[in-house]
Amino acid sequence: MILFAEKSEFNRHILFWWLIAPLLTLLILPAFMQPESFAIASAEVRYLTHWGSRVHPVTERADALFNSLFVDSGWVRGSLDLAQPRTRDLPAATGLFRWLHGWIAGFWMLLYRVIWRVYALLPIYLAAILGYALPAFVDGLTTRLKKRYDFGQHNPIFFYSSMHFVLLAVGLALFVPITPLTLTPWILGGYFFLTAAAVWIMASNLQTGG
Template identity: 35%
Template sequence: MIEVKNQFVRHGLFWIWVLPFAIFLLVPAFVSREEMRIPSAEIALMKELGQDIQKINERADHVFTVVFSDAVKFSKKLFTSSAHLDDPSGIKRTAAATVKYHENLWHMVYRAVWRLAGLWPTFLALALAVAAPALVDGLVVRAKKVDVFESHNPVFFWGAGHSLVMVVGVFVLLPLLPYTISMPVLYGAVGVIAMALWVTAANLQTGS
């Protein structure tokens, strides 16, 4: 078994792989089918951002069909069960629960694909406008520290580095969560990413 010793790698694996996978498997079992649908507020948000809802639907449908159609068929055989009219009520309830779980699971995946299809231009624009300059400025600050032999701050570097990994992981989680994504949420997340990038870059190991 491979042991991962680097703290940043372990933290990244948790936020970017383990937690999203756990949510992917667990959330469909605990929420209603209605909560898995695309919120009307998000459709309105896309329109406010100038997105064509029909084109978003077409992109999402295409990606979902190409990438997930076989998985949907396989998971239906794996996760669902059927009940007959003369089966005990417990078996019927179990069968109904498996069908609900399967439908919720793929509603969640489709909603995540739809969100990514609609929001990626906005997120990319925000990242280029805010996060990229913050990274460059942080690297400039680091370069100045090297010139004047000023030591980096390991506490800031450690804290900001882990915060950056966590925020990136949150972005992996956001499309899967059964909550409405709004512009304040996007602004806040990009702002936190920008701050974490700046502090991390400014406090990289300088060798002092």
């Protein structure tokens, strides 16, 4: 029963951080922010250029995917036209339509920025996995083997806590492209460092059931 409860808790965390939280953020942010605030920040373009990636191919791929899925199919134009205020509407209805029009415009701009960031961040994520998470995992396993050789103890509390944090970190990897914050080296570097630390703690206290 305890094992089943733990698995259920992990499943709930995965469902929330990997699916529900990103979707809610995608829907809520346009309601409180102006559509212009979802434009690609120049700081992110500079960071991508500094990383060694070319901005133009990233933008081309993002444009191609967004246009093929939402523009060419008529979703963008149709939704914006649907929320366009009409002259015969009452003032209250006109205000509601204007708000809805702004929300829809912000939603599409945010969705485009998410797609652009996914293309931009993918090589950075891969480099972080190879440069941070994988070495941390290997070193953590080495530490665990040393504990076993020295008859040390593996802390199950550290293991389960860090495992939850790793699940959270993976969920945040999906959330990062949606965040309203400008992605800077400090934000991404801090995220990668904390993720690697959680991976190390989890690996060094790995519970095998043996």
